[in-house]
Each structure stands twice: as structure tokens, then as C-alpha cells.
């Protein structure tokens with residue numbers, strides 16, 4: 301079986317196991333040969349969810365087990381999809397307390413990457429909403445781990461990219477919402493400094509994110525749209541929505557055709573797309589109501605959008621820069637992009653709150669995410685971006701990485717050496733290993 | 743109007759699980775029947791939590807024929823619809839060499855399902871309503887060297903369903919025969935199946951639900967299979983016997 305990540309780059313051979321229950325899953329983790337890693341819904345961009353030898357899919361462990369409305373606590377198997385949690389619980393007035401930019405991820409994948417959402421600056425990541433996990437280790441034993449028991453294993457699993465075991469089930473807290481609508485405020489800003497000032501001024505906003513047009517030239521260089529959002533209280537909705545505030549009309553899904561001609565994304569179409577996007581954002585400046593799906597998951601409306609980059613696939617770059625160095629670092633990253641003349645289809649900027657767990661990606665500062673078609677040129681550019689990130693005290697997000705060198709990772713982030721040592725000490729290695737962990741010497 | 747319960751036989755199978763979700767999402771109470779039914783607790787919790795319907799678990803072995811009437815008596819309510827997903831592929835080489843293994847395949851696909859559906863057919867007929875869904879297989883349409891013991895037992899089951907439908911027509915009871923082509927399930931895991939011919943369990947469930955609603959008689963899930971089997975049916979036996987299938 302050959303697998304890739306969401307970026308569809310360089311398929312890798314691996315055995316794929318699809319256990320039907322917790323016991324079968326634990327046995328699959330423990331079986332001889334080592335090199336096993338969990339795979340949720342394969343939304344990590346690179347090779348995080350491809351086993352060095354065996355890949356253990358959690359897709360059949362997709363049951364929701366219990367819900368306690370007093371605490372908003374949901375207990376579910378790790379393969380449950382976020383979209384199913386929303387389907388089941390939004391009608392009852394609950395929403396995920398943390399969500400990434402796609403709802404097609406599993407609970408296990410969200411925990412393993414300690415994903416951050418547009419509310420990270422205020423609410424933190426998954427580490428802040430998880431009460432406990434059941435973790436299957438390479439010894440075939442399933443252990444309950446939480447802040448109060450097996451706490452070291454717990455802490456290093458949230459953000460540990462599957463390298464400490466396979467999460468079988470978990471208890472997470474959902475948040476109360478009164479409606480399925482978001483009050484969104486959009487502001488067009490002329491440049492990076494404007495975007496950062498807007499974030500700092502909006503520290504109280506529950507959700508915030510910015511999109512940067514890094515293809516604009518001259519006067520328009522660095523222009524951005526900053527989007528803020530909050531869950532709309534039921535009483536604030538217009539009368540026609542107030543009757544059923546949690547019901548939101550289903551969005552039409554489009555599907556990218558299976559064969560996309562060559563490279564429809566080139567410099568010209570990218571620039572056009574970005575210009576149009578910016579223009580439409582500018583036209584819609586101000587505050588309006590949008591539904592939860594459009595606000596949190598704009599890309600999900602286009603099923604299979606990862607194919608638009610053609611057969612060679614694409615790569616993401618995502619770094620986080622500490623607050624003190626953020627402005628200089630971001631400036632240098634955008635300058636390098638401009639100098640290379642390679643734009644990014646999407647450039648997303650986000651203010652992060654403090655780091656939560658020992659191996660969590662977020663840190664108090666800013667994160668920038670960029671998409672590139674995979675090519676020798678963009679890969680060389682990304683190495684330049686790596687260097688700039690390190691020079692500014694930044695770190696990298698493994699859920700997006702497909703190509704970094706081990707040296708780059710370890711120079712940027714000494715915590716990974718600690719993770720690697722812990723893996724040896726706890727006997728987690730070589731039982732658990734992904735293509736990524738081998739590449740990065742974890 | 744409250745929805746009638748749906749009884750699912752062989753509830754652990756991937757197709758059965760997808761059916762349970764599909765019907766539960768539309769408000770039907772669900773009766774899950776399987777061997778080692780106690781282990782289906784998480785499935786019950788999941789269906790209840792997601793869809794807010796009542797779900798019950800029932801111990802059921804399709805090979806235990808004498809127990810079938812008592813099994814039906816013990817259900818909390820006579821279901822409106824029964825879906826039989828029980829099946830056993832077996833290993834063809836073993837079935838060819840070992841008569842006991844072959845009998846197990848034949849009994850699991852034909853004798854057992856025919857028995858339990860007969861019991862339910864009686865009750866449905868007496869009530870004057872009900873839908874019986876039997877999951878058979880295109881493998882029953884023509885015997886092939888690679889799985890003719892399984893295929894023969896499915897052929898028997900298909901003929902049984904067709905006769906049952908004929909008998910119950912006009913008595914308020916409808917019978918659906920499902921002839922899925924390849925389905926990506928535990929049964930076919932590790933096989934190299936052509937993606938265009940391979941349905942997901944959720945597709946099978948949706949097709950079954952539609953067929954039950956619209957009182958369709960025989961469905962193939964992916965329409966391409968009707969054509970494929972049409973062509974396979976046309977090959978003269980003289981040639982067919984020499985093909986490696």
C-alpha cells in the first residue's frame with residue numbers, strides 16, 4: 301500500500317492496518333516489526349501519518365461513547381471525525397472548543413498535533429480541552445493518561461505526533477453556543493504592520509485570523525484582510541433566524557474533478573485569485589453574520605481541493621515566531637517570498653497564545669502558514685524560509701512539514717531532542733515510528 | 743408517525759454498522775443482533791448518542807436454527823424492517839478440500855439466513871406489513887473457480903429471496919435482494935479491488951435505505967455491476983470454463 305499526506309507528494313510504501321476495535325488496535329501496535337504509527341484522516345500535509353513499517357488507521361474506531369452535559373464532556377473513540385461531532389452536537393447547542401481549519405480531521409489527529417484554532421490567543425489548543433486519553437503502547441497495553449495519572453506520557457502525547465502511542469479514546473470538553481452563526485468583522489489593512497496592530501487591538505476577540513496577499517506588488521505589497529469572529533447570541537439574530545438559531549442551511553459541496561489539467565495554479569492565476577479575494581474582502585468590510593461552516597472551514601466546501609496542485613503535489617510551510625521577534629521575522633519571510641517571486645496560494649497569519657504542553661507547537665507570538673506547489677524552486681525557497689525562522693527564534697509545525705531536514709528541526713527546537721530521549725527511555729522506539737520521525741531523527 | 747424498529751442481523755459487519763447509522767439517523771429504533779452481542783455496547787452508545795434513538799442488543803447465531811423462533815419472540819418489538827448482513831466468505835481452497843468447512847460456508851450464507859428470514863416472514867405476513875432485506879452477492883450469479891462454494895450458497899440465498907418475494911407479494915410484505923459488487927469491508931480487506939467497482943459500506947447502506955423506501959426488488963448498489971454481470975452472464979459456458987476467474 302502506498303500512502304501520502306494531504307499534500308499528495310511522494311507516495312511511500314507501508315502496510316496499512318484497519319483494526320475494528322480497541323483490542324485489535326492494541327494488538328496491531330504491539331505486533332512484531334516495530335515502525336508503527338497511527339493515521340487518522342490523513343490531513344497532515346506530509347509524512348506524519350505514514351508508518352515507517354506499519355500504518356494503523358483509526359477510521360473504524362469512530363464511536364461516540366458518552367456525553368455529560370453538565371461539563372460538556374464528550375468521550376469518543378479516536379477515529380471520530382470532527383464533522384460528525386459538530387453534526388451531533390451543534391443542534392444541541394455545543395461546538396468544538398478548539399478546531400483547526402478543516403472539519404475533516406479525527407479526534408486522535410487533533411490531539412496528536414495539539415491543533416490550534418482561531419481562538420488560540422484566548423483559549424489555547426487541544427491540551428486545554430482534553431481531560432484524559434486512553435493510549436495504546438508498543439507493549440500492547442492501553443493506559444489511561446491524564447494530568448493526574450501517567451501524566452508525563454499524557455503531556456508528551458498531546459502534540460507528540462503519534463510517537464508516544466496510539467490514542468484509542470479520549471474525553472474532551474465542548475463549549476456552549478447559542479447559535480450556529482458567527483458575527484464576523486472583516487478589516488482590510490495595507491500591510492503587515494497594520495495586520496499585527498489589528499491583532500493586538502483585537503486581543504479580546506474570540507476568534508481572529510488574517511490572510512495576506514503576498515503576491516501583491518509595489519504599493520499593495522503585504523496587504524491583508526483581518527477577520528474577527530464571535531459566536532452570535534441567539535437574541536442578536538435577525539427574526540427569521542431566531543426561531544431556529546442552531547439550524548444552518550447546508551452548504552453546497554463542490555468536488556474537484558479527479559483529473560486536473562497540468563498546473564492550473566501558476567503565477568498568473570495565483571495573482572488573480574489573490575487580487576479577487578482581497579477585492580471581495582475589501583468590499584465586504586465591516587460586520588456581518590456568516591454560518592459556522594463558512595467561517596471555520598472555507599476550504600472544506602471544495603472536496604479534494606488538494607488536487608488543484610496537480611500530480612506533483614504541494615507543500616506547506618508553517619512556523620511560529622515569538623512575539624519579540626515576530627515583526628522582523630515575518631517581514632524577512634515575506635521579503636524572501638517576494639524576492640523569489642513565488643507566491644503562496646494561501647498565506648495565513650495568526651496570533652498565538654502561550655505554549656500549553658511540553659511539545660505543543662504554539663508559542664506566544666505569531667504563526668504564518670504558506671502553501672507551495674512542490675518543485676525544486678519552491679523547495680529551495682523553503683530552506684531559505686527555514687533559516688530565517690531559526691534566525692528569529694522560531695519553530696516549525698510538524699503537522700505541516702514534509703521536507704525539513706533533521707538538522708533544521710533540532711536547531712530550531714531543542715524540545716524534540718527531549719522527545720527523542722524520552723522515546724528511548726520509555727521503550728517507545730523503535731516500536732513507534734513514522735516516515736517523518738525517521739527523517740527527523742525522533 | 744413514529745418510525746418502526748429495524749433489526750440488523752450480523753450487526754458487527756461493516757455494512758451492517760453503516761446500515762444501523764443510516765436508519766438511526768432517520769429516527770428508527772435499532773435492534774442489533776450478533777454473536778458476542780455484549781461487545782457491541784460501544785455501537786449502541788454511539789447510535790443512541792448521535793441519533794437519540796433506542797438501541798437494543800441481541801445474542802444471535804445464524805447457525806443455531808432451533809433458537810430462531812425464540813430469538814424473534816424475545817425482541818422488544820417485532821421490527822418493521824429486517825436487514826440480514828450475515829455472511830461467510832470462507833477460504834475457497836479449504837472449502838474445496840474440506841466438506842465440513844464447505845458446509846459451514848453454505849449454512850452461514852444460505853441455510854441460516856433462510857431460516858431466520860422464514861421465521862420473520864411468517865410474523866410479518868401475519869401482521870400484514872414489513873420489509874425484508876437480504877444481502878446476497880453477485881458471486882451467486884455465476885459460479886467461478888475462485889469462490890464457487892460461497893457463490894453457490896449466495897445463489898441459493900438469492901433464489902430463496904426471490905421466492906419469498908413472490909410468495910409475499912400482495913400481502914404487505916416486501917423483500918429486497920441486495921447484490922453488492924465489491925464492498926470495502928473486513929471481508930475484502932487486503933484484496934486488490936478496482937476502486938471504480940468497489941463501494942463503501944455507507945453507499946450500500948444508503949442504497950438499502952432507498953430500496954426499502956421505494957420497494958425496489960433487486961439492487962446492485964453501483965449500477966455498473968448490472969452491466970458487468972450482464973456481460974459475464976453472456977459468455978458461453980464453453981469459453982467461461984477456460985477463463986481464469
Ligand SMILES: Cc1cc2nc3c(=O)[nH]c(=O)nc-3n(C[C@H](O)[C@H](O)[C@H](O)COP(=O)(O)OP(=O)(O)OC[C@H]3O[C@@H](n4cnc5c(N)ncnc54)[C@H](O)[C@@H]3O)c2cc1C
Nearest residue numbers: 340341342343344400401406408409412415416461462467
Ligand atoms: C485545510 C487544512 C487546514 C488545517 N488547519 C489547521 C489549523 O488551523 N490548525 C492546526 O493546528 N492544524 C491545521 N491543519 C492540520 C491538521 O489539523 C492536523 O494535521 C491534524 O493532525 C490532522 O488530523 P487527522 O485526523 O487527519 O490526522 P493524520 O493526518 O492522519 O495524522 C496526523 C498526526 O496525528 C497522529 N495521529 C492521528 N491519530 C492518532 C491517534 N489516534 N493516536 C496518536 N496519534 C495519532 C499521526 O500519527 C500523525 O502524526 C489543517 C489541515 C488542513 C488540511
Ligand SMILES: NC(=O)c1ccc[n+]([C@@H]2O[C@H](COP(=O)([O-])OP(=O)(O)OC[C@H]3O[C@@H](n4cnc5c(N)ncnc54)[C@H](OP(=O)(O)O)[C@@H]3O)[C@@H](O)[C@H]2O)c1
Nearest residue numbers: 752754755756757777803804827828829879924925927929
Ligand atoms: N464485502 C464485499 O465485497 C461483499 C460483497 C457482496 C456481498 N457481501 C455480503 O455482505 C454481507 C456483509 O458482509 P461484510 O462485507 O460487511 O463482511 P463481514 O464483516 O465479514 O460480515 C459478515 C458478518 O456475518 C456475521 N456472521 C458470520 N457467521 C455468523 C453466524 N454464524 N452467526 C451470526 N453472524 C455471523 C459475522 O459476524 P461476526 O462479527 O460474529 O464474525 C459478520 O459480522 C455478507 O452477507 C457478505 O456476504 C459482501
